[in-house]
Amino acid sequence: MAYPPGVLASQQIQGLVAQGAISAPPLIEGQVQPASLDLRLGTVAYRVRASFLPGSGQRLLDRLPEFEMHRIDLTEGAVLEKGAVYLVPLQEALDLPEDLSAVANAKSSTGRLDLLTRTVTDGGAEFDRIAPGYTGPLYAEICPRSFSVLVRPGMRLNQIRFRAGEATLNDQALRALHNATPLVDGAAVIGDGLGFSVDLTPGKSELVGWRAKPHSGVIDLDRLGHYAPRDFWEAIRTDKRRIVLDPGAFYILVSREAVTIPPTHAAEMAPYLAMVGEFRVHYAGFFDPGFGHGTPARGVLEVRCHEAPFVLEDGQVVGRLIYETMSQVPETLYGQDMASNYQGQGLKLSKHFAAP
Structure with a gap:
């Protein structure tokens, strides 16, 4: 067919x-x-x-x-x-x-x-x-x-x-989509996709992210909400709105923008942009139709630094979302018609960890 x-x-x-x-x-x-x-x-x-x-x-x-x-x-x-x-x-x-x-x-x-x-x-x-x-x-x-x-x-x-066939929206189509259905909760930076930046604004606890500890135990992938974050992660806190990424270290950070994926579209996060720094910002790049739709959700960034230490500053553009047209509108939408662990998310570890 x-x-x-x-x-x-x-x-x-x-x-x-x-x-x-x-x-x-x-x-x-x-x-x-x-x-x-x-x-x-x-x-x-x-x-x-x-x-x-x-x-x-x-x-x-x-x-x-x-x-x-x-x-x-x-x-x-x-x-x-x-x-x-x-x-x-x-x-x-x-x-x-x-x-x-x-x-x-x-x-x-x-x-x-x-x-x-x-x-x-x-x-x-x-x-x-x-x-x-x-x-x-x-x-x-x-x-x-x-x-x-x-x-x-x-x-x-x-x-x-x-x-x-061809599903990817060009910048002109992406601007039109944003004008019809706002894709972010602020100004849209559009160029080869929708730009997003990192949020390093400290809250009351000054927590802005997590860094994986180099020596920890085994994680059973069937155990949900089971592990204490402190046993596997080091909390990253700052009052300067910047952090230094260590080569080879792995970080969980969060985007400044709340992102919306309309039911008529899907998106994929570009995993690596050499022009903004020697680091990768995402390993799991699919955003489903309905993500953030009606319940704004920020994108969690899975960051690994390469080659040299890198200063990452609040509001720095770190990647792009590439939007695609759906062939049909799904009968089930993310976070609305099906259970979802990350709808409405902010800075959040995987579902295997208890709340900090």
């Missing part, structure tokens, strides 16, 4: 499953999001000595013996260790029609744990990008950067979106 141009909505994703374009065990509640599908871990993890891509015309499992160190059975749960690289076959596979492509990304809670998770396909020459008409399995490459994690089959660390 032909799809209107744009990002496919929840009901269209359900249709892909019914048609066999997505093959998987029966879907579970909450797996289909307004504009994406959560992907589930399989039963085995391959510890590899380095990240790699299969390359054009090559199957991942054919190249795996070059890099495999050992295999881990996930059936009863297993720890993926900080600093190691793993490949996990996913339960979902694809048989896409020629007019559909896909893009994957880490889920919000995955990114906030500094758990680098990328999707790999057979014949893949890029992470997280699935070519139109792709047929074959999906794999998750997982590299815990700050914390070792306990995982089990069926856990959902990454998600996938499907696109028909």
